[in-house]
């Protein structure tokens with residue numbers, strides 16, 4: 001199968017006044033369309049830096065080496081040198097973060113925000129954009145989209161806000177969705193519903209999802225493959241079954257022993 005993203009020997013370090021932090025020490029992995037790849041690891045292992053590297057959102061004092069190859073309509077472009085990353089970010093590659101409030105503007109209705117995301121990348125009328133926005137709200141299972149369209153973020157629960165953030169992320173038909181700890185701020189029941197939504201989106205949209213989490217319970221329920229990151233290096237990689245039945249790295253064993261459980265029906 002043709003991968004949608006191939007990360008090759010990615011190294012990132014941050015140079016601060018008098019010291020260097022090596023955040024990623026040469027990691028390689030791929031994501032295929034229609035699969036959820038979980039990137040797990042303890043706090044500080046380099047998960048978010050991986051995500052920001054792909055998005056081209058590292059700060060200027062970061063140094064990046066290696067390749068991030070993205071399959072753009074059949075041929076690979078290297079995102080680390082690609083000039084027009086803005087046309088890719090939020091469009092072909094989109095993201096969802098831990099805190100939906102961080103991406104939602106409290107002063108705009110959720111409808112306006114979804115519509116703006118569409119019109120930022122496509123030259124279509126507001127009316128057409130509204131239709132697409134409502135369809136997308138259905139897709140991410142926001143109840144009563146026609147009414148919710150006119151609501152403000154503060155009128156929604158945490159779980160619904162995250163669904164709006166996911167609607168914004170998928171409305172332009174991305175090929176890849178990067179989700180950085182998307183359920184960490186939610187209670188267990190709501191978290192399970194959001195994970196179920198990721199599974200349904202990967203199937204209906206055939207997108208590749210990089211699901212970043214420190215919770216192996218999350219992984220067990222939804223991931224097709226797992227990558228375990230430890231101090232900036234990939235220490236283990238395989239299917240959920242490989243890793244859960246036969247963890248090889250001591251760190252993975254430790255993670256498995258401490259795993260809380262989220263159940264997705």
Ligand SMILES: Nc1ncnc2c1ncn2[C@@H]1O[C@H](COP(=O)(O)OP(=O)(O)O)[C@@H](O)[C@H]1O
Pocket residue numbers: 014021022023041042043044045046047048049050059
């Ligand atoms: N903007 C930054 N400036 C300096 N160091 C950073 C920055 N972002 C991350 N780091 C460092 O890089 C390492 C990996 O961080 P991160 O990817 O955020 O970990 P996590 O796996 O918890 O998401 C950590 O040592 C962190 O302190």
Ligand SMILES: [Mg+2]
Pocket residue numbers: 047048049180
């Ligand atoms: Mg992080």
